[in-house]
Amino acid sequence: MNISEQQLNNMMSAVTTALQPLIRALPVTPVEWADQNYYLPKESSYGEGEWKTLPFQIAIMNSMGNDQIRTxxxxxxxxxxxxxxxLGVVGYFIEHKSRNSLLFQPTDSAAEDFMKSHVEATIRNVPCLKDLSPWLGRKHRDNTLTLKRFSSGVGFWCLGGAAAKNYREKSVDVVCYDELSSFEPDVEKEGSPTLLGDKRIEGSVWPKSIRGSTPKIKGTCQIEKAANESAHFMRFYVPCPHCGEEQYLKFGDDASPFGLKWEKNKPESVFYLCEHHGCVIHQSELDQSNGRWICENTGMWTRDGLMFFSARGDEIPPPRSITFHIWTAYSPFTTWVQIVYDWLDALKDPNGLKTFVNTTLGETWEEAVGEKLDHQVLMDKVVRYTAAVPARVVYLTAGIDSQRNRFEMYVWGWAPGEEAFLVDKIIIMGRPDEEETLLRVDAAINKKYRHADGTEMTISRVCWDxxxxxxxxxxQRSKKHGVFRVLPVKGASVYGKPVITMPKTRNQRGVYLCEVGTDTAKEILYARMKADPTP
Incomplete structure (x- = not known):
């Protein structure tokens, strides 16, 4: 049987086409993928250029992509x-492993900013991701501020973690939480963000939950809570360049015979004092490439997040859950000199130490026992006044808290210097979606109060959760009472966010939806509770 060259070529082409679905890329680790493909965009990086994984980042990234590690x-x-x-690991899941991913930010606005500033720039600058994005740079149903659907069929969602509805109806393989400690601990009274979010990966063959955050207050910090659920707490141990003994870097203090030390008033003289033999280590001498991640409690250790070993050196299976801790002293993006300057600046600010501990040391802040407020201290500060509205009050506001079976409304009177008086507390029982309940809320909003001088006052502005x-x-109630008089609000637990952020324009529903910086508000309230009441 004679076969022409054309027939042979056609047969080869047909076989190649038939086998195409079976072709799979050679397996690579997240670190290998990132080093080969990831690119740092100029608009969201310290410096534009190709990504190179740092020694302390290797085990973290590989653990994020290790199918045997769930959390x-x-x-x-x-x-x-x-x-x-x-972002590097998410790109790895999208392009290399073809897995659906969902990333939560603390708020909707933070999620949109992240998608615009980080995700879209990453897709544009990483060729293998750009090839999967035929919609890049134009309007398309697969290219929104909440979803990127790639030509491979893989989806990536980026949503705010403040709304319970964002935790529903998504089935993914990977769920990530960025700045977990800034999420509300109870999302619209339906549960913790990780509990709700991790439900989205329960049907996956290889479920993965990644949580990362700068910590906050000890005992209430959500990343601390998540870490405590893991049996393995890993710190990065590096060998002393002089004696070779391993240790993880500690900030130390004046009394400790280890840590960062410097001459008085000379931050530039800083060095690290080895805790084993008192060796003087300068930042330029520290070689992190030979470091190991070690758990003090279990003795488990790893260098790369792929292979794990017992304290005796025997290879063991990767853990189901793992926690890493890393802080600024390891970072090449700053210097030990700058850490000292940050410390000295923190000593000048009443809240500076807390910020330093959280954002530089990466540790939770524990309030001093003597500073904690108990109920009796607060009761001693109670001031009783005869009139419904005290004489000094010039303005009334109200806040309405929404519950499933009631509304709670607090009316406050304001005097010069932000002096505040609780004028009224109203609890309105009933279903929040029933008109009869809402009519009673309307009546409370329009209630009049008698001032000490005999005049009547109405509530000038209401914030409704x-x-x-x-x-x-x-x-709808905001429109009924006036969009400037009744303002819908939602909490945003983002460090440093103003107490209230008033948008410049109305949202799609025609109202001014304001965000409340709950962390900032709590700090102000706590500080004022410790102050003496105005006589």
Missing amino acids: VNLIKSARVGYTKML IGGIDGEIVY
Whole structure:
């Protein structure tokens, strides 16, 4: 039987086409993929250029991509590259493993900013991701501020973690939480963010939950809570360049015979004092390439996040859950000199130490026992006044908390110097979606109060929480009473966020949805509770 060259070529082409679905890329690790493909965009990086994984980042990234590890927690300081590590691993899951991913930010606005500033720039600058994005740079149903659907069929969602609805109806393989400690601990009264979010990966063959955050207050910090659920707390041990003994870097203090030390008033003289033999280590001498991640409690250790060993050196299976801790002293993005300057600046600010401990050391802040407020201390500060509205009050505001079976409204009178008086507390029982309940709320909003001088006062402005109920209920009442008089609000637990952020324009529902910086508000309230009441 004679076969022409054309027939032979056609047969080869047909066989090649038939086998195409079976072709798979050679397996690579997240670190290998990132070093080969990831690129740092100029608009969201310290410096534009090709990515190179740092020694302390290797085990973290590989653990994030290790199919045998279900949960990875990272307690971190600032300036250790967590966001970039996360983006590199997400790119790895999208392009190499073809897995659906969901990333949560603390708020919707933070999620949109992250998608615009980080995700879209990454897709544009990473060729293998760009090839999967035929919609890049134009409007398309697969290219939104909440979803990127790639030509491979893989989806990547980026959503705010403040709304319970964002935790529903998504089935993914990977769920990530960026700045977990800034999430509300109870999302619209339906549960913790990790409990709700991890439900989205329960049907996956290889479920993965990645949580990372700068910590906050000890005992209430969510990344601390997540870390405590893992049996393995890993710190990065590096050998002393002089004696060779391993140790993880500690900040230390005046009394400790180890840690960062410097001459008085000379931050530039800083060095690290080895805790084993008192060796003087300068930052330029420290070689992290030979470091190991070690758990003090279990003795488990790893260098690369792929192979794990017992304290005796026997290879063991990777853990189901693992926690890493890393802080600024390891980072090449800053210097030990700058850490000392940051410390000295922190000593000048009442809240500076807390910020330093959280963002530089990457540790939780523990309030001094003597500073904690108990109920009796607060009761001693109670001031009783005869009139419904005290004489000094010139303005009334109200806040409405939304619950599933009631509304709670607090009316406050304001005097010069932000002196505040609780004028009224009203509890309105009933379903929040029933008109009869809402009519009673209307009556409370329009209630008049008698001032000490005999005049009547009305509530000038109301903030109404949309958490826990259908936000449309509050939106409609805002329009009814006036969009500037009744403002829908939602909490945003983001460090440093103003107490209230008033948008410049109305949202799609025609109202001004404001964000409340809950962390900042709590700090102010706590500080004022410790102050003496105005006589």
